[in-house]
Every structure is written in C-alpha cells, then in structure tokens.
Amino acid sequence: MKPKRILVVEDEPEIAAVLREYLEREGLLVESCDRVSDALDVLARQAPDLILLDVTLKDGSGLDVLRAAALPESRIPTIMLTARSAEADRVLGLELGADDYVTKPFSPREVVARVRSVLRRTTEARSDKARAHSASxxxxxxxxxxxxxxxxxxxxxxxxxxxxxxxxxxxxxxxxxxxxxxxxxxxxxxxxxxxxxxxxxxxxxxxxxxxxxxxxxxxxxxxxxxxxxxxxxx
Missing domain, CATH: 1.10.10.10 (Winged helix-like DNA-binding domain superfamily/Winged helix DNA-binding domain)
Structure with missing residues (x-):
C-alpha cells in the first residue's frame, strides 16, 4: 500500500522536527513548511493525505490554509495545532472544516494516534461513498x-x-x-x-x-x- 503523505505546517523548528520523526517512524511520508504561502504552494502542486496545521504562522494565519484545504472539490483532512488558550481559533477552525485539533504542549504519540484515527475515518468514508456510487x-x-x-x-x-x-x-x-x-x-x-x-x-x-x-x-x-x-x- 502506498504510504500516506502528511504535510506539517509549523513555524517552530523543534516541534516540526519531532513531528516528522514520530510520523516517519509510522511509515508516513512527511513534508514540512513554516509559511502560509509555502503550504498553499504544496496544496496546488500535490495535495497531501492529511495536514497538521499550526494556526499562527510567520506570514499569516493557518486558517487561510484550512480554508483552501476544506474546499469541497478537493477536501483534505486537517488537524489543527493550537495553543491551549486559543479557544476562539479552535472553534473557528472546526467551523471551517478541521477534523480535529491538538493543543500545545502535546504528546507526539497522541498526535500520531489522532493522525491515524482521522486517516482511518477518511478512508472509511471514501469507501462508503465509493460503494454507494457503485450501487448507482x-x-x-x-x-x-x-x-x-x-x-x-x-x-x-x-x-x-x-x-x-x-x-x-x-x-x-x-x-x-x-x-x-x-x-x-x-x-x-x-x-x-x-x-x-x-x-x-x-x-x-x-x-x-x-x-x-x-x-x-x-x-x-x-x-x-x-x-x-x-x-x-x-
């Protein structure tokens, strides 16, 4: 089975490095960037299977990336990485289409578990949709x-x-x-x-x-x- 591609959008190098290490241990392919503009370029070039998205980035808000990822014709599952105090960002992110969120500081193992859970739900939902369409x-x-x-x-x-x-x-x-x-x-x-x-x-x-x-x-x-x-x- 082709490994899933994860895009990590995080402007703290230490956090990005830890996430990459743990995700790659799970056999996932990881690409990372720290800017809104770079993330949008990745989405335009080749959409990943899931995005780990920090809300506060160097050149703007990660919510702009979320809006692009949540477009119906090319929806990409997204997990937000937010500060524990950023309730408004979490609520807005979920309303915009985020699948889950993790608050900082977090356990890398928890992030990996949530990634696996969202990928599994997405795969099951797509399979159900494909079966329903096949029946039509x-x-x-x-x-x-x-x-x-x-x-x-x-x-x-x-x-x-x-x-x-x-x-x-x-x-x-x-x-x-x-x-x-x-x-x-x-x-x-x-x-x-x-x-x-x-x-x-x-x-x-x-x-x-x-x-x-x-x-x-x-x-x-x-x-x-x-x-x-x-x-x-x-």
Missing part, C-alpha cells in the same frame, strides 16, 4: 449507466443522451428482461407530460443510434413485437 451505476454488457451523474458510457466512452433518452434507458436497465408495454413505459416516464406514444418510438430509435453497435440489430434495447420494449439481460 447500472451495467449491461458494454453499457455503464451512472444515475448519480446522469452519464452513459459505451465501451468506456461517454455518450450524450437527451433527458428523455436517459430516462428510458435507466428504467429499462433497472429491470433487465422485463417487458414494458408502451403504456407502462409512458406511465413510468411521463411525470412531465412531455413523452407521447407517437414520439416514444422515435426516442427509442434515437437512443439505439447512440448505444447500439448496429441500431438495426439492437443488442440492448429490444423490441417485443406487438407488446413494447425490454432491456436484454446482462
């Missing part, structure tokens, strides 16, 4: 239908569908092998009244052109003559 992806042959992001991939390549085409494909793929009459299909899809029986066949034909190798001989969206449509079984 339907796979039929060479098709992948991602219901969370409204994306369809054919042989791994994204294919653009209209909203109606996506609704039809998702519904059929949720029930492979089940035959949908035209009226049943319309009742299931027609929450907005935009799909009509006379246009349903056109939507199906357009959908086939986008997902089938040969729309004239479909492998996925099949016609049950005189009845309706169904999705082939995986």
């Amino acid at each position: 992806v339907l796979r039929v042959g060479n098709l992948e239908i991602d219901r969370d992001f409204h994306e369809v991939r054919v042989d791994g390549y994204a294919t653009k569908l209209t909203a109606t085409e996506f609704k039809i494909l998702s519904l059929l793929a949720e029930h492979p092998g089940e035959v949908f009459t035209r009226s049943h299909l319309l009742d299931s899809l027609n929450d907005t009244g935009e799909i009509y029986e006379r246009t349903l066949d056109r939507h199906i034909n357009n959908l086939r052109k986008k997902i089938e190798r040969d729309p004239r001989e479909p492998e996925h969206v099949l016609t049950v003559y005189g009845v309706g449509y169904k999705m082939s079984r995986p």
Whole structure:
C-alpha cells in the first residue's frame, strides 16, 4: 500500500522536527513548511493525505490554509495545532472544516494516534461513498449507466443522451428482461407530460443510434413485437 503523505505546517523548528520523526517512524511520508504561502504552494502542486496545521504562522494565519484545504472539490483532512488558550481559533477552525485539533504542549504519540484515527475515518468514508456510487451505476454488457451523474458510457466512452433518452434507458436497465408495454413505459416516464406514444418510438430509435453497435440489430434495447420494449439481460 502506498504510504500516506502528511504535510506539517509549523513555524517552530523543534516541534516540526519531532513531528516528522514520530510520523516517519509510522511509515508516513512527511513534508514540512513554516509559511502560509509555502503550504498553499504544496496544496496546488500535490495535495497531501492529511495536514497538521499550526494556526499562527510567520506570514499569516493557518486558517487561510484550512480554508483552501476544506474546499469541497478537493477536501483534505486537517488537524489543527493550537495553543491551549486559543479557544476562539479552535472553534473557528472546526467551523471551517478541521477534523480535529491538538493543543500545545502535546504528546507526539497522541498526535500520531489522532493522525491515524482521522486517516482511518477518511478512508472509511471514501469507501462508503465509493460503494454507494457503485450501487448507482447500472451495467449491461458494454453499457455503464451512472444515475448519480446522469452519464452513459459505451465501451468506456461517454455518450450524450437527451433527458428523455436517459430516462428510458435507466428504467429499462433497472429491470433487465422485463417487458414494458408502451403504456407502462409512458406511465413510468411521463411525470412531465412531455413523452407521447407517437414520439416514444422515435426516442427509442434515437437512443439505439447512440448505444447500439448496429441500431438495426439492437443488442440492448429490444423490441417485443406487438407488446413494447425490454432491456436484454446482462
């Protein structure tokens, strides 16, 4: 397993050196800096797996680093290192998205234990999210239908569908092998009244052109003559 990368942002050299020593004993990769500007450069270059962050730094407040680390699109777990009397900083840091805090003076072993705990929680949360997302992806042959992001991939390549085409494909793929009459299909899809029986066949034909190798001989969206449509079984 690839070792986790820890960024230590601390302007007291002795504390930074002790943290590096204890974290590296645990097999973690450590990078350190003592300025807000340097920390932001590290985040822009290659985000670490966790940040140990002093609030008071040489060129500003560590809370500026925390704000960057807490952005939803690239959130990085963060543990604050604060003075015992700095309650306001701790409260603000937690409100801004810090995962934990340790007050100075601290035991290096406690810091390592908290790092391990936050990394474990983060890994578990990401695994749960990945499992939940995986459950939202339907796979039929060479098709992948991602219901969370409204994306369809054919042989791994994204294919653009209209909203109606996506609704039809998702519904059929949720029930492979089940035959949908035209009226049943319309009742299931027609929450907005935009799909009509006379246009349903056109939507199906357009959908086939986008997902089938040969729309004239479909492998996925099949016609049950005189009845309706169904999705082939995986």
